[in-house]
Amino acid sequence: MSAKQPASLGAAAVRPIHEPVRLNWGRLTSISFLLVALGVIGVVFGLASGHAQRVWSSWLVNWLYFTGIAEGGVVCSAAFYLTQARWAGTTQYRLAEAWWRFLPLAFVLFLGVFIGRNQLFPWIAHPNPKQAMWLNVPFFFARDYLALAIVTLVASWFISASSSREAEEWHSRPETIEMPPKAVRRLAPTIGILFAVVWTLFAFDLISSLSPRWHSTLFGWWYFAGVFWSNIVAMAFTAVLLRHRLPEGNVLDRGKVRHDLGKMIFAFSIFWMYLSFAQYIVIWYGDIPSETFFIIARCWHHPWMFLSWMAPFLMWVVPFFTFLGVKPKKTPIILGTVALLGLVGVWDLNYVLVVPSLSPNKLPLGWIELCVTAGFLGAFLLCATPGLKLLANVAAADATGGER
Amino acid sequence: MSGEIELIGTFTSEEECAAAIEGLHKAHVHDFNVFSPFMSEKINEAVDEVRQWGRSPVRKFVLAGGFTGAFTGLILTVGTSWEWNIIAGGRPIAAIAPYIVIIFELMILFGVLSAVSSFFITSRLPAFESAPGYRTRFGADKFGLVARVAESDVSKVEAMLRDAGAEEVARAAA
Numbered sequence: 129m130s131a132k133q134p135a136s137l138g139a140a141a142v143r144p145i146h147e148p149v150r151l152n153w154g155r156l157t158s159i160s161f162l163l164v165a166l167g168v169i170g171v172v173f174g175l176a177s178g179h180a181q182r183v184w185s186s187w188l189v190n191w192l193y194f195t196g197i198a199e200g201g202v203v204c205s206a207a208f209y210l211t212q213a214r215w216a217g218t219t220q221y222r223l224a225e226a227w228w229r230f231l232p233l234a235f236v237l238f239l240g241v242f243i244g245r246n247q248l249f250p251w252i253a254h255p256n257p258k259q260a261m262w263l264n265v266p267f268f269f270a271r272d273y274l275a276l277a278i279v280t281l282v283a284s285w286f287i288s289a290s291s292s293r294e295a296e297e298w299h300s301r302p303e304t305i306e307m308p309p310k311a312v313r314r315l316a317p318t319i320g321i322l323f324a325v326v327w328t329l330f331a332f333d334l335i336s337s338l339s340p341r342w343h344s345t346l347f348g349w350w351y352f353a354g355v356f357w358s359n360i361v362a363m364a365f366t367a368v369l370l371r372h373r374l375p376e377g378n379v380l381d382r383g384k385v386r387h388d389l390g391k392m393i394f395a396f397s398i399f400w401m402y403l404s405f406a407q408y409i410v411i412w413y414g415d416i417p418s419e420t421f422f423i424i425a426r427c428w429h430h431p432w433m434f435l436s437w438m439a440p441f442l443m444w445v446v447p448f449f450t451f452l453g454v455k456p457k458k459t460p461i462i463l464g465t466v467a468l469l470g471l472v473g474v475w476d477l478n479y480v481l482v483v484p485s486l487s488p489n490k491l492p493l494g495w496i497e498l499c500v501t502a503g504f505l506g507a508f509l510l511c512a513t514p515g516l517k518l519l520a521n522v523a524a525a526d527a528t529g530g531e532r
Numbered sequence: 533m534s535g536e537i538e539l540i541g542t543f544t545s546e547e548e549c550a551a552a553i554e555g556l557h558k559a560h561v562h563d564f565n566v567f568s569p570f571m572s573e574k575i576n577e578a579v580d581e582v583r584q585w586g587r588s589p590v591r592k593f594v595l596a597g598g599f600t601g602a603f604t605g606l607i608l609t610v611g612t613s614w615e616w617n618i619i620a621g622g623r624p625i626a627a628i629a630p631y632i633v634i635i636f637e638l639m640i641l642f643g644v645l646s647a648v649s650s651f652f653i654t655s656r657l658p659a660f661e662s663a664p665g666y667r668t669r670f671g672a673d674k675f676g677l678v679a680r681v682a683e684s685d686v687s688k689v690e691a692m693l694r695d696a697g698a699e700e701v702a703r704a705a706a
């Protein structure tokens with residue numbers, strides 16, 4: 129090991145921190161509260177002005193989007209433990225776990241979907257006897273709430289195990305081939321399996337059921353692959369934003385770490401596109417109207433065509449062609465821009481999956497959608513702030529060495 | 533070449549070998565071969581720093597092979613469809629969506645074959661004769677550095693190799 133490198137990245141990352149990083153978190157909190165206030169105003173005025181469907185459809189889009197990022201982060205941390213990832217010491221674990229606190233709030237915010245159910249789910253007003261056993265209000269909300277409760281509880285259990293003394297000791301010995309602590313070892317695969325099952329359920333219940341006649345077996349898998357990717361771009365964007373604000377030489381400011389984040393964006397973007405094509409080709413071959421109408425309405429009809437093509441453009445075309453080389457992945461401005469565009473792409477994807485089912489001929493994108501999105505973003509940032517503080521301290525703890 | 537001596541340094545670790553390569557660079561000795569029992573990033577980096585070879589030319593062959601494969605896939609699928617003119621399920625005769633699979637697979641196949649063949653060509657493999665200075669232990673548990681140096685510099689370079697950690701330095705006529 130060269131003299132410049134620390135004895136261990138992990139050891140540095142969990143070393144007792146005498147002087148926490150002093151960042152102006154107050155400004156972030158103020159902005160977040162402002163955004164939440166804007167969201168509340170948007171919901172109130174939207175409902176008062178008779179735009180209940182726009183309010184609740186926008187609510188659902190943002191609930192799926194932000195809950196997806198939060199849950200994707202927990203799954204990403206679990207995946208790091210399963211692969212015993214050491215490429216950024218402890219930092220990548222804390223980065224992925226930064227927004228998990230939004231999950232308990234998502235449990236509360238899901239109440240909005242219940243309140244707006246009559247405006248969202250067409251099978252309530254027009255039940256189909258063949259689907260009534262699965263698509264009925266009591267069973268629908270009971271299973272989704274139960275799934276959400278399980279996911280939230282297991283996630284909080286996992287985060288607690290990941291922050292335990294044993295886990296910190298494991299992080300402090302990056303050279304060891306020992307497995308992570310037993311609790312983490314047991315919970316990490318559970319998190320992964322739960323994620324696949326629950327987000328498949330959410331995809332079918334909260335998106336597919338908005339067009340109850342539509343069928344696609346691969347839809348759940350394809351959707352949760354996108355959810356997982358949304359967290360990766362959120363991680364990369366956060367890393368780029370935080371690097372300047374932390375002491376020089378912090379872990380997030382290392383080209384190698386940015387390179388690794390870029391590789392993750394690149395790889396999982398290809399995986400998402402692979403699943404997109406796998407789903408599309410089966411529908412194309414079958415050419416059954418009950419399967420094709422969902423895609424035709426979005427990809428070939430006005431006013432949805434542009435937004436529908438924008439999602440794969442931002443989620444695959446841009447990351448794929450930008451990140452073919454090493455240098456763009458390591459360049460902060462390029463990594464941050466691609467990650468931000470990816471975040472916009474995932475939001476757009478959720479929007480074109482949900483809204484055209486409710487408003488096939490009109491594009492409802494105005495102040496209501498903007499306010500509701502701002503409100504969710506504010507709530508998300510408020511929940512993420514403690515995690516970001518921890519991340520900042522861990523990333524700054526080793527500001528003197530490490531591979532660049 | 534007359535007036536040149538071959539120095540064969542044997543190292544037990546890749547770090548020592550890499551340090552010796554950097555020492556050769558500082559001594560302005562650039563005519564050398566390195567033997568390693570496995571692919572070593574450290575040795576590669578040291579050699580690259582000295583020789584400034586840059587990126588491997590193999591990637592250009594892979595790109596060309598990939599494009600050739602994709603084009604072949606396109607010609608194969610669209611050409612045969614146009615040749616037979618069979619309309620299936622009311623779709624266009626040359627429907628691109630399913631052909632993407634064939635185009636993609638041929639792109640990968642041609643790209644991989646180009647990669648393997650260009651690797652052999654650019655590495656001048658197979659080599660039927662051992663490179664000068666090669667010892668069988670360099671393919672087992674030791675690292676070898678064979679440098680060709682002017683007679684006047686032999687002592688200086690030999691001392692440098694020993695300082696870098698060579699457990700043995702042998703001389704041979706170049």
